[in-house]
Amino acid sequence: MGDLAVSIVMPAYNAASFISQTVESVLNQSFVDFELLIIDDGSTDNTLEIAYQYANSDRRIRVFSQVNRGVSATRNHGIQLAKGKFIAFLDADDLWLPAKLTAHMEHFAANPNLAVSFARVEFMSWEGQPTGQISTSRLLNLKPEDFLYENPTTTMSNPIAKAEVFAQVGGFAEDMSYSEDLEWLFRVMCHQRKDQDNGKVVWQIEGIDRVLIYYRASPSGLSASLSRMESGWDLLIDKARLQAPALVNRHYSLARAVHLRYLARRAFRLGLPSPVGLDFINRAIASDWRIFLREPHRTFLTLLAIYWRHLGSLLKAVY
Template structure:
């Protein structure tokens, strides 16, 4: 391909750790992009399953794929390594169990071309079951904020939601710095809060461009770790005068996630009650998210788990 810039315009960075069950489908969704000017870096983070073998087979049939392997060091350090080895002017991130809509990279590139002040971009997300094949099987979708994201947006329900949703200008990534090594459950939120704190514009695209696989196994433990990571994050970025309101909204987010993903009813109720106790007004500010979450958490104990997974979103 002839271009003034000698490298692909977009670098897609994917950390991989024991993802053999979903890796091929995720990579296929990236290789099927209508935007063709990209490289895909698959970075194996010390997998003990067949992930590395799958990555090498995929790379053998598409020269846009580069495979890097290193000892396990965590998702933050693995993403940083991918960025370090990448070449694109735009950097897109994808986790090894999510799926992309075919127009994702095209629409993100168009936004960044049209708005040179846009440092990073995200879109809407479809939440799908682990076995789903595409966004058509989604039970619910996320929303975007119509203005550039503020720290308060990111400390609340974080509309970006997953790194599979984020595209960043290289210059912006270099200004913000890499992901905080050692963080596993809030490293993405911490990076976004750091970018917003610096005044960089993070803008949304009002299209569903990512399908996010819900995980029902071990979710309660993950939510606890997410909460612990959030509290560390709030220490650095939350306005002390509004930290209880921000925490209440984040508890609402965790309650909704518990309901959506099939965690125990007690887990959903725990986060809903904690959010109300912290700041009932903040928890109930958004009627759809506030009252609907509270009512759902209250009735969840009386509904079988399988039915909750189908009903709650």
């Protein structure tokens, strides 16, 4: 690694519609000691052409092209190319607020045991309009099991990590396209690094209580995508068991219930046929009844909404 502060890895696949806005959000950062690595993952539109236009106008931008390998392999490629002491990731359709890098650099400076810093996320529509919906995930005192239940960071466009963390725990699992961020974060939380003065110290992952990113919600509403998300979570569990089998087994049933409830809520918000959400919420309850004790308001509202919609569809079919 060189003396450069931050390497920003931007995987890009058919992102011509949004990549200019995303790159501009990087160039507008108040913190300027960075390099931006744009890695085109076999795009078939003019993503690569746009990326080169920016690289020709700013020496901090480097562009690379590869055959399509998927987002995890693309991020790992970026990690190998990175020269910075810190590594950040930004999907080519998300946006950073101008204070993003400055806030995280200050966060790292204040906490020497911090491995990964993240912040609040505001969701925006596919068209780029802010929704006012802000992530409510836990920010402090995170434990490994928290990454089995839900995703505190929301998106990989959010966290920034010390480069040495990747050197110690490795990169992203390239056989994963869903929950690959959670698998990596769980691995970081389970890892112990050696500290010459204090023996072994567990890396910390901690959030900043302010919005620093706009996350573009995908319009995809196919039930097949929710099934792939469930399969990705199952693979997360399989890999997490290799790191901490007793911990995973202790939390598995309730964590699975929470994930299935999330998929049920997503199916409802996307307006999918009622049996899709019904299947997810029924299996959530069957996995662990304690889901009614964990965020009971969210569980009961999800249950009520899905069953009400299903009842409505049944009555409509009869009449």
